[in-house]
Amino acid sequence: MRTLILLGLVCALSAPLAYARAIPDPTQRHAPGNEQAQKEIARAGYSVGVNYQLQCAGCHLGDGTGSAANDTPRMKGFVGNFLKVPGGREFLVRVPGMSQSALNNAQLADLLNWLMRKDGMAGQSVPADYQPYTAEEIAALRASTMLNLPGTRGELIKAMRAKGIAIDDGMNY
Template sequence: MTASKGLAALLLACVSLPCAQARTLPVPDQRPTPGNEAPPLPIARAAYSTPVNYLLQCAGCHLDRGQGSAQNDTPRLEGFVGNFLKVEGGREFLVRVPGVSQSALNDQQVADLLNWLLDRDGMAGSSTPEHWQRYTAQEVGRLRSQSMLDLPKVRRGLIQALRAQGIVIDDGLRH
């Protein structure tokens, strides 16, 4: 038997295995595990805590403590993100970043998440100005509806404004 005929015979044997040995589709009469009968709620209605919403919506890129990833071009939030409240347009930028504005969270959840991040005892730490205005759901809703068409350009302008104030840019990215 040649190698090609042997390979063909092996492939034929694999294809003809009974479905029970290589099942990829669920059994037609399979039912959910008790307690999982109801379809999951959309995240905007699930009423998770703000830290859980961060883990579900932000930590995939910014990591669990907001440390960011230069390799993935994701800026650090930890100890830095509050600086954006110190320059014109920075407050709006934080809501209009696509990961925030297009998240599955509702406007109140986004406001709660940003306020949680920016609290001086939160991820932003001392980078947040001492006296800052907390976000409201109404403000978030208004800002989310305004698309940001050139994120890198807007961010560069804000970084320049921060540098002009003498703020050290320690967001974990190479500038």
């Protein structure tokens, strides 16, 4: 019993020292050649492809294949189909990965237009009358939250099925 009390006392007394070690060293300097503060991605001026790799590929994978195991649908060869049903155009901007990304409106418009290229990820799924997204359209759409994402997506998929579109989104349902 006595040993336990002593042990508890030692732990309580040494805890502040352990915490102190976790405080960042205030005298620490940047590594040589790395002194400049990082520019946020919305002002960094990266290419569309780099923005995709940095902001989207972690979930959607480099080529847009997605991953059913992580609930991430396939965009490759499929995502353009959303533009063929009412509400789909808005949905593509309101998904959290888009609307809440650190990219600005113009960057998101460029990114979506890049995804929708016939020689890009959406490929043949893009409708022939595709109208490019503008920064203004993105600004308006991303500001209004989608409250029921699975329900909204489910309705859109149903509307695609009704049009005879093959649901090749890799999600197995």
